[in-house]
Amino acid sequence: MTSAILTARTERRYRNHHHALWRRVLINREAAIIGLLALVIVVATVVVPNFDSPLTITYLIRELAPILLIALPMTLIIITEEIDLSVASIVGLSSVVTGLGVQAGWGLPAAGLAAIVVGVVAGAINGALVTFVGLPSLAVTIGTLALFRGIAVGLLGTTAISDFPDFWTDLARANVPGTPVPMIIIPFIVLAVVFAVLLHFTPFGRSLYAIGLNKEAASFSGIDVGLTKFWLFVMSGAVSGFAGIYFTLLYNNARGDNATGMELQIIAAVLLGGVSIFGGRGALHGVIAGVLLIGTLSSALRLAGVTSDIINVITGILLVLSVVSASFLAWVRTKRVSAVGKKKGRSGASDA
Template sequence: MTATASETRATRTYTAHAQPAWRRALLTRETAVIVLLMIVIAVALAVVPNFDSPLTVTYLLRDIAPILLIALPMTLIIITEEIDLSVASIVGLSSVMTGILTEAGWPFAVAAITAVLVGAVAGAINGFLITVVGLPSLAVTIGTLALFRGIAVGLLGTTAITEFPEFWTDLAKDNIPGTPIPGIMIPFMVLAVAFGVLLHFTPFGRSLYAIGLNKEAAAFSGIDVGRTKFLLFLMSGTVSGFAGVYFTLLYSNARGDNATGMELSVIAAVLLGGVSIFGGRGALHGVIAGVLLIGILGSALRLAGITSDIINVITGVLLVLSVVSASLLAWLRRRRISAIGKKKGRSATPVESP
């Protein structure tokens, strides 16, 4: 007896959409991160002295603000299966440009805008090398990480510029009136809404998931993969430039080594927030929860007297567990679908949807 074509061909099962809507909304890695965040907050409030003080909230949000900002474009980049390791070096370069131009007598607003534009140019260099020259983003951004940091350190050497207009430094440090929330959260929320709408509610955002899942198929469907990735690296450089200006004002310090190592914190938070390092999956609300989780956990442990080395170990363990758990869940899902297919007498090929 000959099987019909419909019986013998592989069945493509879109696992996420085969489940009820409530399960798709709640049983996700992003939800798990948010739940873990709430648990950490509850435990910290119960056992850590002074964790609930307004000053703790203020300093916590000030410290993680640059990471929150840079994580927005980094999320989009990693969803397309690329990476940008040069973001912290762009922050340092922007900081140095802010200090040098201010010291040269430029109006601070003009100096800050110029520094942000320098960040945009740095991002455009990354984008050009990746999308036009065709080099892998990992290799390119490792190189530009050293290049931009070298330029920043070369411009100032071991010196630091610490004199900035008081109006601007106060603006960077002031809170929203009547709250312990720093004013930098206002531009962050504006950018978060903009990036969230762009990623989750526009054709451009859907194209990012398509590129991350299969860039060849995305190109055949009419998506300009090169231009899209170039725009993402341009966004990353611009936002990193803005973060550099804020970093300079917050600490009243322009140095070539500012923000060294910050790229690792950004990438760790993005991956912890549910974005797949293999591309094609992730959500912005999970990333924001991931940044807050790392920041709040670190703040609570420091208040409890835990050393920074132990905090780094705990953060690293969380990151490894998040990556391993995602791979394990995907493997278990494939095994389950394969077993169902065999039981029905046909093979099932699972296809992850973003």
């Protein structure tokens, strides 16, 4: 029985390697999301006034930058069949720490370092509770979502800090020279390359897929499942801390309620980008395309005069469809594996 379950779950991730390379590259969920993104861009450029203006591109990337950054470690976490709902609260907490540091007379680099350290500590708390205590990540991060947000709001109350050095706020809003692309794209590309290499080209990355497919089998194969997951939550906290610094400088505003609700946008984009909520499947290029798809669609609809409520409904429908389609495909593949197994069994019996 255990062998049959392991075979079915492994089939869910590795079956495509039996196909030709072109089919594995072009016929998958990630390619479908990239194609849909290209279609949305073309239609919006033709139909929506000012969608293709440089200013639209600038504001779109600025708005999506924190989501793009945090989606990188979130992808790795969900691939291992875990989740981190506290990321937006860590953004808010790191924003407050940055503001308090500057207000106390620290330089921005020192305040920013303190904010990242706070993010690392927050991620370590999540990781320790999930891996060493053995609590489910959903329950843990719902609790720390409220905890970190409560600390952030408690430190500043209803006030805000907006007296940041012009050099740093201007840098956060600056574009790559000669382009409408914000400078934040540079650290994002660096981090994206690091995470892509880590996930797709190292034994550590392969271990993440193995954990997501079957953590018991991964443990028996020598993978330290608990420690691996712990470091993923630490990474998530560190990147969320960095995103909190950028968020603060971009809007010149440190508040305890900064980035409220952002965790849902991040998870929606990750799932839409092809990462399975059941673990064991996903790729970073699909996730990046998922973030850009949701952001591009929202931007186009806003420019077209659609209300935010309708945009939220459309985003929700996309998320539900992505999860349902993944579940349906998994069910179809399981049925196919079962049918093949029965066919082989009948064939072996007739040969005997």
